[in-house]
Amino acid sequence: MFKALRIFILLFILTAVALDAWRTKTQSVEWKYTLPVNIYLINGDDSPVAAAYMHTLTVEDFKPIATFMRDEAVRYGRASSASIEIRLGGKIDARPPAPPSNGSVLGVITWSLKMRWWAWRNTDTVGPGPQVKMFLLYFDPAQSKVLAHSTGLQKGLIGRVNVFAASSMTKQNNVIIAHEFLHTLGATDKYDSATNLPLFPDGYAIPDLDPLLPQRFAEIMAGRTPLSTTEAETPATLEDALIGTKTAQEINWL
Numbered sequence: 001m002f003k004a005l006r007i008f009i010l011l012f013i014l015t016a017v018a019l020d021a022w023r024t025k026t027q028s029v030e031w032k033y034t035l036p037v038n039i040y041l042i043n044g045d046d047s048p049v050a051a052a053y054m055h056t057l058t059v060e061d062f063k064p065i066a067t068f069m070r071d072e073a074v075r076y077g078r079a080s081s082a083s084i085e086i087r088l089g090g091k092i093d094a095r096p097p098a099p100p101s102n103g104s105v106l107g108v109i110t111w112s113l114k115m116r117w118w119a120w121r122n123t124d125t126v127g128p129g130p131q132v133k134m135f136l137l138y139f140d141p142a143q144s145k146v147l148a149h150s151t152g153l154q155k156g157l158i159g160r161v162n163v164f165a166a167s168s169m170t171k172q173n174n175v176i177i178a179h180e181f182l183h184t185l186g187a188t189d190k191y192d193s194a195t196n197l198p199l200f201p202d203g204y205a206i207p208d209l210d211p212l213l214p215q216r217f218a219e220i221m222a223g224r225t226p227l228s229t230t231e232a233e234t235p236a237t238l239e240d241a242l243i244g245t246k247t248a249q250e251i252n253w254l
């Protein structure tokens with residue numbers, strides 16, 4: 001009897017969690033209202049460099065992400081309210097759980113639940129309706145040459161982004177943050193995971209450009225601008241990135 005009751009309660013909670021995730025997921029891309037995107041700053045390596053850099057950041061440093069979304073919404077014939085509002089949520093001393101390195105399905109599911117629990121414990125949600133939470137982990141570039149993969153979770157509308165703590169990287173960091181943010185809205189990667197090269201045609205900002213290469217812009221979910229059949233580079237700023245047709249479909253703009 002008690003066992004049956006326990007199973008019933010567990011099933012009830014799981015159904016409630018699933019329903020809530022489905023509702024926020026659907027509402028986040030309705031684009032009836034401007035979608036709030038809360039940004040939280042975290043020292044990724046406990047370095048003085050990251051601490052000092054984080055101290056210099058203001059909401060203005062992240063505004064290009066909102067400008068990018070608004071300009072692209074308008075380019076797809078959407079109202080400028082089909083965009084986002086960046087809010088700086090402040091610094092968090094705790095670090096969010098790291099995604100599993102082996103990428104097993106069970107590991108990812110467990111991590112995704114832990115991550116949502118962690119986000120709920122460490123942040124306040126101000127105002128009604130769905131909102132995105134982006135956790136930015138800053139690393140001293142002198143200590144870390146390469147950063148671990150960033151992640152954006154559509155379930156829970158949460159992003160966990162690793163970025164460099166350097167003022168020369170502020171604009172390029174916004175390219176990475178915008179990419180992970182769009183994952184939280186259901187946009188998929190558009191690069192070949194073996195080569196990191198953008199996939200044709202969906203990973204090309206202008207797939208009907210003639211000649212096709214080099215491209216001038218990066219498709220944001222490909223993350224890099226194709227220069228030749230073997231080379232691509234991360235754009236220095238979001239001004240050199242566009243949202244391609246497939247991505248626009250995925251975030252309900254088309």
Ligand SMILES: [Zn+2]
Nearest residue numbers: 179183188189
């Ligand atoms: Zn991605």
